[in-house]
Amino acid sequence: MNKIPYKLVSLLIMYTIMNFTLLKSQEINTPKTEKYIFAGLVPNLSHTGLNSSAIVGLQVNRLQFTAGLKYVISDSFFPGIGQIGPEFGVGYTFLKNNKVEFFGLLTFQASFYKPLATFKEAKNKRNSVHEYTYSYGIKIKLINRLWMENSFGFGGVLSRNHDLQENNVSYSYGTTGLIRIGLFYRLF
Amino acid sequence: MSEINNLNNGVIYIVGHGGAGFVSLDNKLPINSFKSVTKAIEKQNADGVEVDVQMSADNQLMLFHDDLLETATYCSGCISAISAEELEECQYKSYGTLNFSKEKLITLDVIMSRFSQRKVKPMVFLDTKTIANCTENNYNIVEKNMIEKIDLIIKKYNAQSWVHVMSGSEDFLLKMQQLNPGIKLWIDGDFNTNIPIANAHNFYGVSGNSSAVTSEQISFAHSNGIYALLFGFKAQAGILSAIKKNPDYLQTDNIILTQQILLQD
Numbered sequence: 001m002n003k004i005p006y007k008l009v010s011l012l013i014m015y016t017i018m019n020f021t022l023l024k025s026q027e028i029n030t031p032k033t034e035k036y037i038f039a040g041l042v043p044n045l046s047h048t049g050l051n052s053s054a055i056v057g058l059q060v061n062r063l064q065f066t067a068g069l070k071y072v073i074s075d076s077f078f079p080g081i082g083q084i085g086p087e088f089g090v091g092y093t094f095l096k097n098n099k100v101e102f103f104g105l106l107t108f109q110a111s112f113y114k115p116l117a118t119f120k121e122a123k124n125k126r127n128s129v130h131e132y133t134y135s136y137g138i139k140i141k142l143i144n145r146l147w148m149e150n151s152f153g154f155g156g157v158l159s160r161n162h163d164l165q166e167n168n169v170s171y172s173y174g175t176t177g178l179i180r181i182g183l184f185y186r187l188f
Numbered sequence: 189m190s191e192i193n194n195l196n197n198g199v200i201y202i203v204g205h206g207g208a209g210f211v212s213l214d215n216k217l218p219i220n221s222f223k224s225v226t227k228a229i230e231k232q233n234a235d236g237v238e239v240d241v242q243m244s245a246d247n248q249l250m251l252f253h254d255d256l257l258e259t260a261t262y263c264s265g266c267i268s269a270i271s272a273e274e275l276e277e278c279q280y281k282s283y284g285t286l287n288f289s290k291e292k293l294i295t296l297d298v299i300m301s302r303f304s305q306r307k308v309k310p311m312v313f314l315d316t317k318t319i320a321n322c323t324e325n326n327y328n329i330v331e332k333n334m335i336e337k338i339d340l341i342i343k344k345y346n347a348q349s350w351v352h353v354m355s356g357s358e359d360f361l362l363k364m365q366q367l368n369p370g371i372k373l374w375i376d377g378d379f380n381t382n383i384p385i386a387n388a389h390n391f392y393g394v395s396g397n398s399s400a401v402t403s404e405q406i407s408f409a410h411s412n413g414i415y416a417l418l419f420g421f422k423a424q425a426g427i428l429s430a431i432k433k434n435p436d437y438l439q440t441d442n443i444i445l446t447q448q449i450l451l452q453d
Contacts (some may be wrong), residue, residue, distance in 0.1 A: 116447035117233035118202055161231035165308045170231060 040184030047176035050074035064091035085110040101139040115162040133178040145186040153178040201235040204228030209441035218280040220251035221291040232443040236311025248272035249296035266322030309350040379405040403433040
C-alpha cells in the first residue's frame with residue numbers, strides 16, 4: 001500500500017480550477033428545487049480491480065445521494081471475483097449548464113470474500129476490503145433523461161484479513177485510486 | 189480439480205515465492221521483505237514460503253534475491269561484503285507508484301522468530317545463494333559458514349520439521365546433510381539429472397521450473413519416494429498446467445489464485 005499520491009491530488013486540484021474557470025461564465029442558476037430519482041450502471045476500477053456497480057440515487061438540487069451494489073468483475077488487484085458488496089455515495093454539483101455538470105463525489109465501497117486455505121475450511125469467516133474515495137468528474141447529458149458520468153478519484157483502503165491457522169484478524173491500511181464511468185437514467 | 193496423485197495423499201502444498209510472490213500490481217511488496225513473507229502466511233494462508241538466503245560479511249543469513257544490492261535496493265555491492273547491521277538499513281528501491289521506502293532487508297532470524305511463535309509452523313524453504321562473483325576466493329568458507337549457520341538456526345528454533353533447504357549444488361546439499369542428516373534437502377534444476385542424485389543421497393525432493401518438468405518425471409520421482417516442487421507461474425494457465433503434473437508443492441507468485449484453483453470442486 002502506498003503513500004498519498006501527491007501527483008494525482010495536484011492534478012485533480014488543477015483540473016477543478018480549470019473547469020471552474022471555463023464554466024463560471026456559462027453557469028445558469030436554477031433557483032427552483034429540483035428533485036428526482038435515478039438509476040445507473042457504473043463500471044469502475046478501484047483497489048479491488050474492475051468492478052461494476054448498480055446504483056439508485058436521489059438528486060436534490062446540487063446534492064446527490066446514491067446507494068447500490070458493487071460486483072467485482074476481474075481479479076486484477078483483488079483475490080477473487082464475483083464478490084458483491086454495498087456502495088454508498090454523496091455528491092455535490094459544483095458547476096453546471098444545460099449540457100454539462102462538474103461534481104465531486106464521496107464514495108464508500110465494500111467487498112467481502114471468503115479467506116482461502118488448502119488446510120482449513122473457513123465457513124463463517126469473511127475477509128473484507130473497504131474503500132473510501134473522493135472523486136471529481138464530469139456529467140454529460142446525452143438525450144432527455146439519459147446522461148453519462150466520468151470521474152477520477154483517490155482515497156483510502158482498509159482491508160481485514162483472517163489468519164486461519166492462528167485464528168487471528170489483521171488490518172492493513174493504504175491509499176487507492178478510483179476511475180468511474182457511469183450511464184444513468186432519470187426515473188421520476 | 190480432478191484427483192491429484194502425489195506423495196501428500198492428493199494435497200498440494202502452496203508455497204509463496206519470496207513471500208507473497210514477485211512484485212506485481214496485486215502484490216506491491218518486494219520479495220523477501222518482512223511484509224511480503226508475513227503477508228503470505230498470516231493474511232493469505234499459504235502453507236509455506238520460499239525465501240532467498242545469502243551470507244553477510246559477519247555471517248548472518250540475510251534474505252535477498254539478487255546477486256547485487258543495487259538491482260533492488262538503494263545500497264550497492266555484494267551481501268557478503270557488508271555487515272548485517274548495515275544491510276538491515278538498506279531500503280528496497282521504489283518503482284513508479286510502488287513505494288517500498290519502509291521496507292528494508294531483514295535477517296532470516298527475524299522471520300524464524302516470528303513463525304516459531306505460531307501454533308502450527310509454516311514451511312520455510314531456504315533457497316541458498318552463494319554468489320560466486322561476490323565470494324571469489326572465499327567461496328568455500330562462505331559456503332561452510334552458511335551451512336553451519338542454517339544448522340544453528342534450525343536448532344535455535346527447533347525447526348527441523350518445518351525448514352527445507354534448497355540448492356542447485358549437489359556438493360552444498362551433501363555438506364548440509366553431513367552436518368544435519370535429518371534436514372529436508374531439495375535439489376534444484378533439471379529433473380532428469382537430479383532425480384537419480386536425490387535418490388542416491390536420500391534427498392527429500394527435487395524442484396524445477398514447471399515449464400521444463402513433465403508429469404512423467406514427477407511420477408518417476410514419486411516412484412522413488414522423492415517429493416516434487418514446481419515454480420515459475422503466476423497466471424491461471426501456468427498454475428493449471430503445473431497442477432496437472434501432480435506435484436507435491438507449488439511455489440507460486442499468486443497464492444490466492446492457486447488456492448482458488450485447488451479448492452475448486
